[in-house]
Amino acid sequence: MFNKILIANRGEIACRVAATCKRLGIASVAVYSDADANAKHVAACDEAVHIGGSSAAESYLRVERIIEAARATGAQAVHPGYGFLSENEDFAQACEAAGIVFIGPPVEAIAAMGSKAAAKALMHAAAVPLVPGYHGDDQDAQLLHREANAIGYPVLLKASAGGGGKGMRVVERSEDFAAALASCKREAASSFGNDRVLIEKYLTRPRHVEVQVFADRHGGAVYLFDRDCSVQRRHQKVLEEAPAPGLSAEIKREMGEAAVAAARAVNYVGAGTVEFIMTSTGEFYFMEMNTRLQVEHPVTEMVTGQDLVEWQLRVAADQPLPLTQEQLKIDGHAIEARIYAEHPARGFLPSTGTLKHLRMPEGVEFAIDASGLGEPGRKAPVRIDSGVREGDTITPFYDPMIAKLIVHGATREEALARLSRALHACEVVGPHTNVEFLQSIVASEPFATGDLDTGLIERHHDALFAPRKKPYKEALALACAALLTREGGTAHGASPWDALSHWRLNGGYTQTLGWRDIDSGGESAGLFTVTFARDGGTQTLEHDGVREDFKWSDGSGPHEFRATIVDARATGRVFVDGDTFHVFCLGEALAFEWQNLLAHAADAEGGEGRLTAPMPGKVIAVLVEPGTVVEKGTPLIVMEAMKMEHTIGAPAAGTVSEVLYAVGDQVADGAQLLVLDVQ
Ligand code: ADP
Numbered sequence: 240m241f242n243k244i245l246i247a248n249r250g251e252i253a254c255r256v257a258a259t260c261k262r263l264g265i266a267s268v269a270v271y272s273d274a275d276a277n278a279k280h281v282a283a284c285d286e287a288v289h290i291g292g293s294s295a296a297e298s299y300l301r302v303e304r305i306i307e308a309a310r311a312t313g314a315q316a317v318h319p320g321y322g323f324l325s326e327n328e329d330f331a332q333a334c335e336a337a338g339i340v341f342i343g344p345p346v347e348a349i350a351a352m353g354s355k356a357a358a359k360a361l362m363h364a365a366a367v368p369l370v371p372g373y374h375g376d377d378q379d380a381q382l383l384h385r386e387a388n389a390i391g392y393p394v395l396l397k398a399s400a401g402g403g404g405k406g407m408r409v410v411e412r413s414e415d416f417a418a419a420l421a422s423c424k425r426e427a428a429s430s431f432g433n434d435r436v437l438i439e440k441y442l443t444r445p446r447h448v449e450v451q452v453f454a455d456r457h458g459g460a461v462y463l464f465d466r467d468c469s470v471q472r473r474h475q476k477v478l479e480e481a482p483a484p485g486l487s488a489e490i491k492r493e494m495g496e497a498a499v500a501a502a503r504a505v506n507y508v509g510a511g512t513v514e515f516i517m518t519s520t521g522e523f524y525f526m527e528m529n530t531r532l533q534v535e536h537p538v539t540e541m542v543t544g545q546d547l548v549e550w551q552l553r554v555a556a557d558q559p560l561p562l563t564q565e566q567l568k569i570d571g572h573a574i575e576a577r578i579y580a581e582h583p584a585r586g587f588l589p590s591t592g593t594l595k596h597l598r599m600p601e602g603v604e605f606a607i608d609a610s611g612l613g614e615p616g617r618k619a620p621v622r623i624d625s626g627v628r629e630g631d632t633i634t635p636f637y638d639p640m641i642a643k644l645i646v647h648g649a650t651r652e653e654a655l656a657r658l659s660r661a662l663h664a665c666e667v668v669g670p671h672t673n674v675e676f677l678q679s680i681v682a683s684e685p686f687a688t689g690d691l692d693t694g695l696i697e698r699h700h701d702a703l704f705a706p707r708k709k710p711y712k713e714a715l716a717l718a719c720a721a722l723l724t725r726e727g728g729t730a731h732g733a734s735p736w737d738a739l740s741h742w743r744l745n746g747g748y749t750q751t752l753g754w755r756d757i758d759s760g761g762e763s764a765g766l767f768t769v770t771f772a773r774d775g776g777t778q779t780l781e782h783d784g785v786r787e788d789f790k791w792s793d794g795s796g797p798h799e800f801r802a803t804i805v806d807a808r809a810t811g812r813v814f815v816d817g818d819t820f821h822v823f824c825l826g827e828a829l830a831f832e833w834q835n836l837l838a839h840a841a842d843a844e845g846g847e848g849r850l851t852a853p854m855p856g857k858v859i860a861v862l863v864e865p866g867t868v869v870e871k872g873t874p875l876i877v878m879e880a881m882k883m884e885h886t887i888g889a890p891a892a893g894t895v896s897e898v899l900y901a902v903g904d905q906v907a908d909g910a911q912l913l914v915l916d917v918q
């Protein structure tokens with residue numbers, strides 16, 4: 240076994256590989272770009288080497304620089320992770336030339352599977368079933384068109400060198416073929432430097448089912464069962480599970496054996512995934528082979544209890560496979576959800592920014608099976624693989640994945656319930672995330688019943704994006720509790736407390752808190768107010784014309800609050816980011832933006848020294864008279880509208896020169912209330 244390896248990757252997969260190294264007593268070397276100088280994966284390894292600028296091309300894709308780092312640190316082998324150089328035959332070749340072990344398949348196997356078209360030719364020869372289609376060398380446009388017509392529409396055009404769903408075009412009719420071909424070729428040339436395409440029959444309502452394979456250098460080859468990865472957006476996986484639900488033992492065995500045959504056909508060594516596309520009636524066809532560890536490998540680890548990175552290291556060190564096919568068993572069911580920094584409602588556009596608050600459900604990091612890592616005999620039911628910590632930034636340079644949340648259960652049903660609960664315990668403030676979207680999918684009828692196909696998200700788009708009922712009242716009470724606690728005194732110049740707390744009515748006092756709702760898309764809605772009143776021992780909150788008893792207190796942990804309103808009690812966390820109060824309660828995330836009513840009043844009248852009514856209403860108190868000297872924020876006039884009180888404070892220090900309304904007067908929206916001579 241190796242003493243030291245270099246991990247030529249970043250993010251969660253680099254941390255994941257480092258965890259196994261640590262467990263096996265192997266020293267690990269990280270490489271990092273400028274943007275990753277303080278990244279989690281650097282901290283996770285024993286040593287780290289800076290390899291260049293922030294873009295992937297200037298760092299994680301620099302073959303020479305990475306080989307140099309391995310040499311300089313005395314690493315005997317390189318683990319490429321996934322993405323970046325993991326399927327790059329030049330890199331594998333360069334490692335070999337430098338006398339460093341590439342922890343992956345032989346160069347020839349990468350090359351054979353790197354071209355989808357060439358791979359299909361090989362698979363055909365190995366009697367692995369293929370989707371009807373054309374994958375020939377002749378790329379004449381007329382010929383391709385004739386082939387498409389012969390296959391029958393719809394057809395799917397793919398870049399032969401492609402990956403990540405890039406370049407793929409569905410063609411519905413013969414008339415559209417020429418244009419689709421041109422655009423597929425353009426994207427293929429620009430993304431992969433190779434415009435070769437292949438054509439496949441486009442299956443409707445197919446499932447994506449893949450098989451994890453492993454082979455060693457001693458003739459051993461096994462399959463570690465299957466995974467369903469049908470839930471995809473833009474042909475990219477969102478949820479993955481093992482085993483694939485609803486398939487007969489016979490189909491599973493056939494697929495497993497076909498996958499092993501595929502691996503053997505290219506003299507495969509190491510971890511690989513054979514991806515199949517499956518029709519609704521259970522016919523399966525080879526799609527491609529990924530010659531690396533897959534993003535979704537943890538679900539296989541959870542059900543087999545095996546550490547696949549350990550297997551990779553053993554195989555790379557020339558050891559035989561740890562287990563035979565007969566020794567491999569499946570225990571229970573596992574599901575993985577990829578938590579991304581992205582905007583599902585805006586076509587899943589990536590989102591960036593600092594993770595100001597990050598709380599993942601209780602779980603174990605990188606725990607494969609507790610029998611290997613912790614207490615014997617106990618599986619960790621929730622696993623979190625993440626490459627970021629609170630305070631880290633999701634940059635535009637790399638994949639915007641925040642974490643993989645993986646759960647295990649005795650049955651799919653149990654795993655599903657656990658996943659739902661865990662997703663409702665994720666708290667992220669900073670970039671936008673797909674957490675709510677994942678919650679919706681997991682709760683949806685097709686996913687819950689295992690009715691999976693690659694069109695699930697698109698077909699159920701409206702239901703998945705429908706606004707859902709949230710514990711609004713409880714969350715608002717918690718936000719008010721956090722605001723009232725914060726306003727005990729803050730560095731904020733214009734705290735509502737300074738402005739609003741001095742006014743007393745019948746011995747009690749009243750504060751008007753201005754808020755805006757922030758919806759799950761991050762957009763803020765109209766201004767509304769909540770009035771807090773304390774009279775003797777009674778505290779109330781009034782919102783929307785309803786006044787309710789209100790009690791609150793700080794909770795035990797950071798950002799924790801407890802609030803009770805007349806018929807609801809809630810404990811939650813409120814993370815305050817500037818004036819935005821992010822509330823996490825009862826498994827839901829809501830946000831409210833605190834509004835400085837003074838600033839609103841001042842803005843509304845458009846100039847210093849003039850004060851106008853922010854809404855139509857009645858004057859219920861005048862707190863100053865001509866000649867009164869006021870500080871910035873001193874309450875001047877209290878108005879009432881729709882049974883809510885609004886206190887208008889001084890926008891700046893000065894002297895009141897004129898008061899234009901008296902108690903009881905009805906005032907129009909925007910009317911000037913008094914004149915202030917600003918100092
Ligand atoms: P998987 O089936 O494992 O999701 P993908 O082909 O979608 O396989 O890619 C796996 C991961 O590798 C992606 O999530 C992405 O982060 C990363 N990746 C893919 N292509 C590249 C690339 N060219 N450069 C950097 N990262 C990449």
Ligand code: ADP
Nearest residue numbers: 401402403404405439440441442447474526693
């Ligand atoms: P990539 O290299 O981008 O991962 P794949 O060939 O693995 O490309 O296809 C990615 C996804 O596209 C699949 O998971 C599946 O959802 C869809 N897909 C691929 N081939 C077909 C097909 N012939 N019919 C229908 N959908 C397909």
Ligand code: MG
Nearest residue numbers: 403514526527
């Ligand atoms: Mg694929």
